[in-house]
Every structure is written in structure tokens, then in C-alpha cells.
């Protein structure tokens with residue numbers, strides 16, 4: 477951009493003109509939003525006052541209160557926002573315009589984001605927080621066809637007997653056989669041990685070679701970038717939940733702690749092992765899964781409790797298993813606790829390959845753990861209502877990880893690469909796009925569901941908790 481040497485008033489006015497809110501169509505694929513900010517801009521002060529009074533009236537507030545709103549910015553903000561809702565209300569059948577106005581008048585921000593011709597923050601905030609985006613996204617897709625619903629249901633974990641599920645009293649044939657506890661113990665623990673051992677040996681290093689760690693502040697740069705990318709690239713879905721994380725002060729990096737430097741409690745260890753036990757228990761690479769053979773039903777809280785207790789006894793009764801579990805916790809498994817326990821990141825990295833390769837993997841992990849924080853609580857709650865909880869618990873998280881991580885890779889610039897590689901020594905190897913989802917068949921099933929229902933339904937459900945869009949039953 478070049479500045480004129482001796483600017484004139486016309487030069488200055490040209491800048492003012494350029495940055496004024498304008499009328500335009502805002503593309504928020506799959507939606508289009510009509511923006512008529514230019515119509516507000518031409519109103520006289522008197523007209524603004526009159527309009528404000530009428531907005532307050534429609535919103536069910538005392539119109540006299542409008543006069544107490546004296547700050548010019550705030551007055552305009554309300555007008556722009558109300559106008560935006562007014563011109564787009566008909567695009568969504570059944571949209572409750574009055575309720576949206578009521579919310580608006582009751583939630584005028586102290587420091588409003590104002591509309592700008594080349595930005596969309598204002599529109600995302602107003603349309604997102606008032607519920608317009610969510611309603612528009614839902615209205616934009618057809619009801620999920622029954623056939624797709626059934627295909628998806630089979631992947632979530634088929635009910636034991638679908639035909640008797642709604643037949644009222646006596647429908648007891650909907651039960652799976654009782655858990656064979658001995659079989660579960662006998663088959664699962666060796667499998668789980670193998671899984672941990674195989675992971676741990678990858679961390680072997682040459683005698684005398686020091687451990688190496690990623691700097692915490694470098695991971696902070698990545699976490700902040702990941703959050704910004706998620707907000708930009710998952711639109712309009714990321715803004716579709718009015719009280720979602722992005723509107724309620726979500727600060728991803730502040731939730732992260734250094735797992736490598738943390739000594740886990742017994743509770744931490746068992747929780748972590750539960751996740752791995754599901755990976756081992758659902759594995760079908762060598763035939764029927766252990767869970768199937770033992771009749772483990774993740775929808776039964778008794779079964780879950782039994783497994784938890786079995787794992788607890790395993791690590792308390794066998795010091796070598798406890799050691800392995802602690803090692804796993806500190807070095808291998810970054811993780812995220814839905815119950816507010818924060819996000820643990822492993823800072824040590826493997827030294828048997830270029831450091832940048834480890835860093836790309838860390839970046840993917842950072843994105844994956846963030847996705848755990850973005851899933852709507854209603855969606856997360858569904859894990860107890862399906863037989864393959866890992867499809868939702870981890871598979872769906874992997875879908876979001878792919879969306880955000882691949883975007884970061886595909887759109888990386890010299891500047892963003894420098895930021896992503898902060899503190900990394902040696903040459904920067906090229907990243908590998910994420911094509912296959914992790915967590916074995918849980919990832920594969922989640923990907924199939926994504927294909928069946930489509931990106932639009934999937935991302936809407938993920939962010940808003942409208943789970944019927946992905947073939948689950950809301951409760």
C-alpha cells in the first residue's frame with residue numbers, strides 16, 4: 477500500500493468511504509447472508525432514535541429505555557444488528573425474530589465489534605449468538621433419510637435387538653448377555669500390555685543420549701494458532717452455538733498442562749488406561765473383538781465400573797504395570813478430560829528422526845486435543861448411549877482434527893511455518909496431510925458416518941449438539 481505524498485481531503489475521505497459498512501452478500505458456505513449495513517449508515521440521528529425505540533418495543537422492552545442508550549457506537553451496533561436479523565429472518569422458516577431482538581437488547585456488548593466491509597466478525601457474532609446461524613444451518617439440510625440413519629446406527633454400535641426396542645413391557649430381549657468377567661480379564665490385559673509395550677519401546681534412545689523437550693511457549697504459539705484457524709475454517713459452524721466455547725471466553729492454551737512434568741494420580745492412570753482399554757477391547761484386526769467375546773457392553777454402567785476397577789487393581793497389584801502406565805501417561809498419550817481436567821500435552825519428543833517431524837505430529841496432537849474441547853456437551857453425552865463409544869469419543873474428534881490440521885498445512889505460509897516450527901532445530905521436513913483417521917476402526921467408522929451424513933450435517937451437529945443430524949437420538 478502506498479501513501480500519497482501530500483494527502484488531500486479527498487484522499488482521506490476515500491479511506492473513510494472504503495472502510496464504511498456497506499451493503500453486500502456475505503458468503504458463509506453453505507449459507508449466504510444479506511448485509512444491508514449501508515441502509516443504517518444513511519440514517520439521521522433522529523431516525524436512529526426512532527428506530528431504536530421501535531426495536532425496544534418489538535423486543536418487549538420499554539421503548540423509553542432506548543433513550544438511555546447514548547453511546548453512539550452502541551446505538552449503531554444495536555441498529556446494525558437488528559437490521560441484519562430483520563433482512564435475514566425470512567431465510568429461516570420459523571425463526572423467532574422477536575426472541576432474537578430480546579436477546580440482542582439484553583446483551584449489548586460493552587466493547588462492540590462493529591461491522592466492516594471486509595470482515596465478518598460482527599455478522600458471525602450477531603447471527604451466532606442470537607441463534608440465527610444454528611436455525612439456518614438446520615433449515616438448510618433435509619431430514620436424514622431413514623436408510624442413512626440405519627447405516628449410521630450400525631456404525632455407532634447396533635442395538636442388541638432393534639425390533640424389540642420399542643415393544644414396551646417385556647422387551648427384555650434388548651439385553652446383551654451378561655459380562656464374562658474372567659474372559660475379559662484373561663483376554664484384555666495381555667492385549668493392553670502389548671499395546672503399552674509397543675508404544676514404550678519407540679522411545680528407546682541411544683545410551684548417553686539426553687532427553688529432549690519442546691519449549692512450552694512454542695507449544696503456546698501453536699495452540700493459539702490452532703484456535704484461530706478452527707474459528708476461521710470451521711465457519712459458519714463454529715459460530716452456530718450461541719453459548720459455545722468461542723463465545724464464552726475459550727482460551728485453549730490456558731487449559732493445557734505439561735504431562736511430562738506431572739506425576740499422575742492413580743485416578744489419572746486408570747482414566748488414561750480406560751481409553752487404551754477401549755482401543756484394545758474393540759480391536760478386530762485378529763478376529764472378533766475382546767469386548768464382543770466377553771459380552772462387554774459399554775452402555776451398562778456396571779460393565780464400565782468393572783473395567784475401571786479391573787484396571788485399577790492391575791496397576792496397584794503389579795509394580796511393573798504401574799511403571800509402564802506412568803511412563804505411558806508422561807511420554808506417549810497426550811489427552812483431554814471432558815470433565816474439566818484440562819488438556820495434558822507431552823513435551824518430550826523422540827530423537828530418532830528429524831525434530832520437525834516430531835513437531836508436525838505435536839501440531840496434529842494439539843489440534844486433536846483442542847477438538848475435544850469444541851465438541852458440544854450434548855454430543856459428548858451420547859457416548860453412553862452407543863455400543864461403540866470410541867466412534868464418538870475419538871473418531872469424531874479425528875474428523876475435526878483432519879479438517880483443521882489439513883487446512884493449516886494446505887494454507888501454510890512462510891510466516892505460519894516459522895511459527896509452527898518455533899524452537900525446532902535442523903531442517904524442516906514436509907508435513908504429511910492427514911488422510912486416514914486414527915483410532916483404527918473407530919476412526920474409520922466416524923469417517924464413514926461423515927461421508928453418509930455430509931460435512932454440513934456433521935459439523936452442525938458437532939458444534940450445536942443437534943445430534944439427530946448425524947443419526948443419533950437426542951435426549
Ligand SMILES: [Zn+2]
Pocket residue numbers: 811812844845848869870873
Ligand atoms: Zn482424543
